[in-house]
Amino acid sequence: MITSLLIANRGEIACRIIRTARAMGIRTIAVFSDADAQALHVREADEAVHIGPSPTRESYLVGEKILAAAKATGAEAIHPGYGFLSENAEFAQAVIDAGLVWVGPNPSSITAMGLKDAAKTLMAEAGVPVTPGYMGANQEPDLLRQEADKVGYPVLIKAVAGGGGKGMRLVESADAFADALASCKREAAASFGNDHVLIEKYIASPRHIEVQVFGDRHGNVVHLFERDCSLQRRHQKVIEEAPAPGMDLATREALCAAAVRAAKAVDYVGAGTIEFIADGSGALSADRIWFMEMNTRLQVEHPVTEAITGVDLVEWQLRVASGEPLPLAQHDLSIDGWAMEARLYAEDPAKGFLPSIGRLELLQFGESEGAKETGRIDTGVTQGAEVSPFYDPMIAKIIAWGDDRDEARERLGAMLEDTAVWPVRTNASFLVKALQHPDFAAGKVDTGLIGRDGEALAQPPVPSADTLRAGASSLVPAGIAPGLRLNAPPRRTAWFLLEGEKIELEIDDGSDEPASSVLVTEQGQAWLLAPWRRDGAHGAADSSGAIVAPMPGKVIAVEVKQGETVTKGQKLLTLEAMKMEHTLTAPFDGTVRALAATPGQQVQVDALLVQIEETD
Template sequence: MITSLLIANRGEIACRIIRTAREMGIRTIAVYSDADAKALHVREADEAVHIGPSPARESYLVGEKIIAAAKTTGAQAIHPGYGFLSENAEFAQAVTDAGLVWVGPKPSSITAMGLKDAAKKLMTDAGVPVTPGYMGENQDPAFLAEQAAKIGYPVLIKAVAGGGGKGMRKVDAAGDFIDALASCQREAAASFGNDHMLIEKYILTPRHIEVQVFGDTHGHVVHLFERDCSLQRRHQKVIEEAPAPGMDEATREALCAAAVRAAQAVDYVGAGTIEFIADASEGLRADRIWFMEMNTRLQVEHPVTEEITGVDLVEWQLRVASGEPIPLTQDQLAINGWAMEARLYAEDPAKGFLPSIGTLELFQFPEHLGRIDTGVYEGAEVSPFYDPMIAKVIAYGEDREEAREMLSEMLEDSAIWPVKSNSAFLIAALDHPDFVAGTVDTGLIGRDGEAMTAAPMPSDHALTDAAMALVPRSLQAGFRLNAPDVRIAPFLLDGKRVDVTLHGPGAEEPAPAMLVAESGAVWQLTPWRAAGGTGGGASDGAILSPMPGKVIAVEVAAGDKVIKGQKLLTLEAMKMEHSLTAPFDGVVAQLNAIAGAQVQVEALLAKIEAAE
């Protein structure tokens, strides 16, 4: 058995691996960048090694530094987690060549499944059905546009080396293809160092179904049933569940058997996921489910599989990497109950899901419910350098409705501030009629997301309770003998004016501000006079950078006329592209943004003056 383990990752997954390793009596070594010097995974590991500056390309993506850290600390094995170098065959081989144990699949398996086009050809040979599309070598934009036309719109552009929704766009019409292709290529090159694309037919009623597989060095491969990851935004999973709603036993058997064949075709060892796309226009049917790709690593959503099977997948990884056989046979594995996982991000859905950074002055969850997998803590910093996911919220129930209700309750009872989170958005998604019915397809948020992303507001009851604790008698001019004990008073709620109904006298010695927490959202309430009676009002047209990042495209010039919603520029931050748009019709009065330039948070990038 492995006795010492270096985790070549950060955040939530590093803490998750450390937890299981500790239970198995395995010594753990963390690695960290400048930004992560005080991170939770550094605190929880037995030992930690600094590996470089904050950008991942100078730290977590430098394999030589990680291997050197393992050698220096006497680590016996390296676990890559997910993301970063987890699916890098060259790194896996370098770990093995260095005399260390690689907790993952063989480099040859990673290579075989690493490029989506080659993987699909391999799956076809193995008798696994694949989605119609173009997977060839010709990457000429005009040629790819021709192929898209032959396939028939809508189509999906996908980076062959991609993952996590990066380098992927749905295209509805031929006129949009070239621009979407260029955007995918930029994003893929930045994220994976490979801008090669494939084109697939876009399924109009798609559901994303995936199967957890596991192999060992003794020739055994099993599946641990399916997960449904259909609730997505921009091809990134939002809420996952296991098992899949509406999955009958015959379809499950056919799907899982195909997943096992896929893993066997590449002599797979360790944890992996076979991802399928289903045409759910007539429900889930085995003849309308096709292979998309294989993720040769542990998945973000692995906890829902653990919850319904009772298996610790990280423990299995460590045992199999140590040469042991898979602990259970296929006949010993069964589905028990239902589980759901929500990905909690430091982002603001009301502002186009722009990531939010800063200190987590408040980070609380109900202690008596469910499971929270996180890599942060109250007082920790949310950095602009990495993925903005700050926690995975996982609920288990005897049936789907019990799991859904528990997950919603966990999110409603959470409190995060001043960093923004998508908690209220997740609650709205869980309450959507299609999600409640179990009929979600991957386009749901695209169709109905506006209602889910509206900026939440506290209830009148919550506002009144908070306001009464803030306002002293000296500010309550309306309260006097024989006068009504109810009046309307102005306050600032996150800097915007709100009028609150007050009842009777307030506190004698109030605080200057108070946090209002309700339904997964948190606001700051301040007395109007204490704040100087300012705040709120219409936008002045200033386009500020919402976070540190890089300007990768500028779509306008000074003096240009623009209309509300028109794209002005594109900013790359936290590994994603973010478009900044005109707040109203007007003219570009000032333009400071330059393509290729690095900008800081709240830097003035442009200013729009309203049209006369």
């Protein structure tokens, strides 16, 4: 068995690996960048090594630094987690060449499945059904356009080296193809260093269903059933569950058998996921489910599989990497109950899901009702930590288990409603509304649900009158002209500021030692409530037409010129930040009176980019 392990990752996955390794008696070594010097995974590991500046390309993506850290600490093995170097075949081979144990598949398997076009060809040869499309090497824009025309719109343009929803564009018509292709290639080159794409037929009512597979070095491959990850926003998973709603036994057996064939076709070792796209316009059936890609690593959503099978997948990874056979055979594995996972992000749904960075002054997770084993929180941060602009803004994964789907869904909703974060904004309320959506509640989910109803789901919640009154009563001292009511405590009305908006509340008398402000929490969100002051020192919402950078980033495109007339909602510029492209638009009809942004410019948060003067 491995005795010492370096985790070549950060955040919640590093903490999660450390948890299992510690239980197995394995010494753990963390690596960290400047931004992560005080991070939770650094504090939890037995040892930690600094590997460079905050940007990932200068730290977590530099294989030589990871190997040097392993050598300096005497690590026996390296676990890559997910993301970063986890699917980098060259790094995997370098680990092996250095005489270390690579906790992952053979480099040849990573290579075989690393490019979507080659992987689909291989899967077709192995008898695994694949979606129709173009997977050729010719990347001339005119030819790609012709191939898209042959497939028929809508189509997906997908980076062959892509993942996590990046380097992917939905194209509804031929007229939109050229712009979508250029944007997709640009994002693919920036994210993966490879701008090659493939064309794939877009399924009108798609469901994203994936199968967890596991292989060892003794020729054994098993599946641990399926997960449904259909609830997505812009091709990124929002809520995952296991098993998949509406999956009958015959379809499950056919799907999982295809996944095992796919894994065996590349002599797969370790944890992997075979992703399929299913036609969700009717009942699930094996003849309407097609292979999309394989992720040659542990998945973000692996906890839901652990919850329904009782298996610790990280423990299996470490045992298999140590040369042991799989702990269980296929006939030993079964499904127990239902599990759901929600990804809690530091982002503001009301502002187009822009990442929200800053210090977590308040971080409070809700607990599942009943036994503790029905709820789980995987996180890499604690109260007081900073949400950095350098990395993915996920705060935690919140997982709930139940005897059936409704119980798991209700428990997850309750955990999210009791979650409170301040002043960083989160998507907790958005997740609660998604869980309560009638179609999701009924198990009728396809990947377009949030696209259709996302505007309503993203509306910010409003704190109830009872919650506001309770908070306000602690802000104002007693004895100031209260109103009297028979058989009731003294009450009065007073003015307050809720997130900068002036509101009037009827409240009970407060304490004699009032606070200057108070946080009120409800529905997974926190609000700052303060007494209103006549001097207006609290300020007001800016309606001047100043377009400022919502976070540090790089201007990659400017769509307007100074003096140009614009309309409300018109695209002004594109900012690249937090590994994503963000479009900034005009808040109203007007004229560009000042333009302070240029392509390639690095900008800081709140930097003025464009000034719009409203049309009279």
